[in-house]
Amino acid sequence: MRFERSHTRRAAFVAVASSLALLATACGGDDGSGGGDGGSSNGGALEGRGPITFATGKDTSGNLTNQVAAWNAQHPDEKVEIKELPESADGQRQQMIQNAQAKSDAFSVLNLDVVWTAEFAANRWVTQLPEDQFPDLGKLLPSTVDTAKYRDKLYAVPVTSDGGLLYYRKDLLDKAGVQPPKTWEEMVAACAKVKALPEAKSINCYAGQFEKYEGLTVNFSEAINGAGGVVVGDDGKPNVDTPEALAGLTALTEGFKTGFMPKAAITYKEEEGRRAFQEGNLLFHRNWPYVYALAGKTDGSSKIAGKFAVAPLPGLKGAGVSTLGGHNYAISEFTKNKATAADFIKFMSSEERQKANIEKTSQAPTWASLYEDPALNKQFPYLAPLKASIETAKSRPKVVKYGDVTTAIQEAAYGALTGATPPKDALSQLQTKLSSLITQ
Amino acid sequence: MSATAQLAERPSKQPQKSRRRTSFNEGTGRLAAILLSPTLIVLALVVVYPIISALRESLYTSGQQIDDEGFVVEGSQFVGLDNYTAIFSGETGERFWNAFYNTTFFTVTMVVLETILGVAMALVMHKAFKGRAIVRASILVPWAIPTVVSALLWKWIFQADGAANALLGTQILWSTEGWQSVLSVIIADTWKTAPFIGLLTLAGLQTIPDEVYEAAKVDGANAWQQFLRITLPLVKPALLVAVLFRILDTLRIFDLPFVLVGANKDSVETLSMLAYDEASNTRYGPAAAYATILFLYVALVAYVFVKLLGADILGDAVKRKPNGKRRGKSKDAAPPGANTVAMAGSTHGGGSVS
Numbered sequence: 001m002r003f004e005r006s007h008t009r010r011a012a013f014v015a016v017a018s019s020l021a022l023l024a025t026a027c028g029g030d031d032g033s034g035g036g037d038g039g040s041s042n043g044g045a046l047e048g049r050g051p052i053t054f055a056t057g058k059d060t061s062g063n064l065t066n067q068v069a070a071w072n073a074q075h076p077d078e079k080v081e082i083k084e085l086p087e088s089a090d091g092q093r094q095q096m097i098q099n100a101q102a103k104s105d106a107f108s109v110l111n112l113d114v115v116w117t118a119e120f121a122a123n124r125w126v127t128q129l130p131e132d133q134f135p136d137l138g139k140l141l142p143s144t145v146d147t148a149k150y151r152d153k154l155y156a157v158p159v160t161s162d163g164g165l166l167y168y169r170k171d172l173l174d175k176a177g178v179q180p181p182k183t184w185e186e187m188v189a190a191c192a193k194v195k196a197l198p199e200a201k202s203i204n205c206y207a208g209q210f211e212k213y214e215g216l217t218v219n220f221s222e223a224i225n226g227a228g229g230v231v232v233g234d235d236g237k238p239n240v241d242t243p244e245a246l247a248g249l250t251a252l253t254e255g256f257k258t259g260f261m262p263k264a265a266i267t268y269k270e271e272e273g274r275r276a277f278q279e280g281n282l283l284f285h286r287n288w289p290y291v292y293a294l295a296g297k298t299d300g301s302s303k304i305a306g307k308f309a310v311a312p313l314p315g316l317k318g319a320g321v322s323t324l325g326g327h328n329y330a331i332s333e334f335t336k337n338k339a340t341a342a343d344f345i346k347f348m349s350s351e352e353r354q355k356a357n358i359e360k361t362s363q364a365p366t367w368a369s370l371y372e373d374p375a376l377n378k379q380f381p382y383l384a385p386l387k388a389s390i391e392t393a394k395s396r397p398k399v400v401k402y403g404d405v406t407t408a409i410q411e412a413a414y415g416a417l418t419g420a421t422p423p424k425d426a427l428s429q430l431q432t433k434l435s436s437l438i439t440q
Numbered sequence: 441m442s443a444t445a446q447l448a449e450r451p452s453k454q455p456q457k458s459r460r461r462t463s464f465n466e467g468t469g470r471l472a473a474i475l476l477s478p479t480l481i482v483l484a485l486v487v488v489y490p491i492i493s494a495l496r497e498s499l500y501t502s503g504q505q506i507d508d509e510g511f512v513v514e515g516s517q518f519v520g521l522d523n524y525t526a527i528f529s530g531e532t533g534e535r536f537w538n539a540f541y542n543t544t545f546f547t548v549t550m551v552v553l554e555t556i557l558g559v560a561m562a563l564v565m566h567k568a569f570k571g572r573a574i575v576r577a578s579i580l581v582p583w584a585i586p587t588v589v590s591a592l593l594w595k596w597i598f599q600a601d602g603a604a605n606a607l608l609g610t611q612i613l614w615s616t617e618g619w620q621s622v623l624s625v626i627i628a629d630t631w632k633t634a635p636f637i638g639l640l641t642l643a644g645l646q647t648i649p650d651e652v653y654e655a656a657k658v659d660g661a662n663a664w665q666q667f668l669r670i671t672l673p674l675v676k677p678a679l680l681v682a683v684l685f686r687i688l689d690t691l692r693i694f695d696l697p698f699v700l701v702g703a704n705k706d707s708v709e710t711l712s713m714l715a716y717d718e719a720s721n722t723r724y725g726p727a728a729a730y731a732t733i734l735f736l737y738v739a740l741v742a743y744v745f746v747k748l749l750g751a752d753i754l755g756d757a758v759k760r761k762p763n764g765k766r767r768g769k770s771k772d773a774a775p776p777g778a779n780t781v782a783m784a785g786s787t788h789g790g791g792s793v794s
Contacts, residue, residue, distance in 0.1 A: 090720065097722060123503065123512045151510040211615070212702055264600035267615050272599065400506060403721040407704055418616060 558637025
């Protein structure tokens with residue numbers, strides 16, 4: 001019996017060995033592709049017409065199909081198919097990267113978060129766009145166009161934007177007889193006055209997004225920029241160990257220490273903060289425009305409907321600086337019908353389409369003219385402060401290794417806000433970290 | 441491999457050493473090889489290839505250099521063991537050892553807690569009383585919920601204005617760095633997986649014949665003595681399998697701390713989270729190196745566990761081996777059916793070790 005077993009094993013071994021040999025050749029296959037041609041990304045011709053795909057995050061607004069249907073009706077030979085990716089930004093980025101690394105032509109037009117542009121451009125995953133073929137760029141808000149560039153070359157077209165707003169309880173401010181604050185100091189003073197009112201004794205003053213995630217990078221950058229500092233300067237070098245940056249960060253840490261910001265705010269992402277504001281527990285709240293519609297709902301989900309208003313973000317001593325959000329559309333380097341893809345991007349970024357989109361979804365457009373539109377202003381009363389917010393907004397560092405950079409920023413900011421690291425040390429450590437990440 | 445052994449046992453031809461040389465041309469061996477090769481090829485594709493490819497990947501690095509024009513230099517470079525040495529040095533070293541400590545700490549505390557609770561649950565479920573079916577079903581509900589969903593559930597309980605704080609009348613910020621986030625992960629994991637141990641232990645309990653207890657009662661043994669001398673030894677084979685699977689599972693814990701507490705939190709960062717973090721920043725080489733180290737750690741722990749406690753993971757196959765003699769002692773007590781429990785356990789264990 002033993003011998004039987006061993007010779008069967010031998011046969012089995014032969015079978016395994018041959019399948020392994022098969023695998024080895026399969027392994028070897030992907031080795032040689034390293035050298036890469038990648039030479040076509042010099043802003044050259046965008047050629048090829050035909051059906052394309054549009055890779056985008058889950059369409060929570062439900063309006064994207066309408067937009068694409070409008071294109072498909074006009075272009076029966078160049079139909080666009082929507083490829084819906086996961087709802088989370090990380091999931092979208094991962095799928096796009098995997099697709100690019102496989103040099104697959106499954107995705108033609110990519111819906112990129114503004115902070116991904118540099119990474120995708122530097123890896124030659126998206127095609128450089130000739131600026132002269134996109135004549136509308138000059139009519140878009142310049143800060144949004146800036147997010148679509150890497151090393152002064154255009155790689156995408158901004159289609160939606162986003163800026164931070166200061167939501168405040170208009171009813172309480174009016175009662176206390178104070179104007180909406182323009183600076184951090186005014187905000188602190190205003191809160192003290194409101195808290196003197198009997199009905200507002202237990203209200204918390206202010207909260208943003210301070211959980212350790214991308215929102216913290218946004219809020220930290222706003223604190224630094226609003227105090228006159230920079231995280232990464234115009235020369236592309238980090239410069240965060242400065243007195244201005246220290247003043248900005250200290251305002252946040254002091255806010256936690258003095259109780260100006262509730263302790264729970266360290267766990268707030270967008271939704272937790274919004275809930276606290278809607279429950280009537282916050283006097284001032286920093287958040288994105290999407291909150292406006294939800295906080296104004298009169299179905300009982302919001303306790304403050306009709307009692308709040310918005311203002312541009314306050315800075316430390318002067319006007320605040322928002323961090324820019326939004327999405328850019330880019331063309332995958334590996335797709336075939338680039339001419340169609342370019343036309344589709346032009347179509348989606350057109351004034352007409354953006355207007356149709358904001359009417360349905362309230363997503364901030366990139367066209368400057370739409371913010372002046374009287375009908376839209378009636379529908380969305382926050383457009384004026386939002387435009388002010390976006391116009392002066394700063395983009396987050398445009399670096400290839402954005403993932404590492406934002407992790408480093410979160411690490412430093414979280415350490416300072418939880419009191420684990422003094423702000424000065426947090427900033428100097430961050431400067432060292434960023435220098436090593438960005439010079440590469 | 442047990443399939444190979446079984447097949448081999450069936451046709452008993454003349455056992456001659458000289459036949460081995462020609463055995464490949466001989467009918468049975470060839471047929472066995474042909475019949476088995478699809479299975480082996482599939483196994484090689486889904487098990488061997490990913491492991492080898494991960495090992496290979498961990499020796500390369502790519503996309504970490506930028507040229508003068510700002511483009512990432514293409515192509516991957518062979519760097520030998522650099523990815524491994526980098527893990528243990530400097531800042532990444534600190535992060536690695538922290539994650540290593542967290543992983544180990546989670547494994548030890550959670551598995552101990554879950555074993556105690558699970559055995560208790562099994563004893564309750566085993567007792568004959570009215571409404572036993574409902575109790576059994578409700579104990580198993582947590583195990584049936586996907587980990588990510590239960591992580592979200594507990595995140596909701598542990599948020600600043602959540603149920604936990606309302607019940608305790610305090611304002612503990614569970615998801616911030618510190619003991620509280622560690623505790624929240626331990627609570628959520630124990631809640632979810634103690635029923636698994638309970639289930640397997642229950643299966644073991646049901647194989648113990650009542651006569652044994654009756655005999656013990658006649659001899660005057662009290663409940664505690666019965667538990668220590670009868671229940672525990674007889675349920676041991678099933679329990680050890682359950683514990684082993686929990687250890688392997690907990691060593692690669694990822695989703696629970698990732699969703700419940702969040703990424704990049706030193707207090708709860710585990711080795712799997714480190715590998716994920718590297719991979720999501722497109723550093724696949726170092727990510728593969730982290731995964732390989734975790735793989736080796738898991739394999740080592742499993743080996744030590746099996747060696748020390750003699751968990752009968754391969755069923756009778758191990759016992760038949762000549763060196764299995766020493767451990768045979770602990771298995772004498774194994775009731776019939778303990779091995780079926782082991783096999784049931786393996787289907788319950790979820791994904792592969794890596």
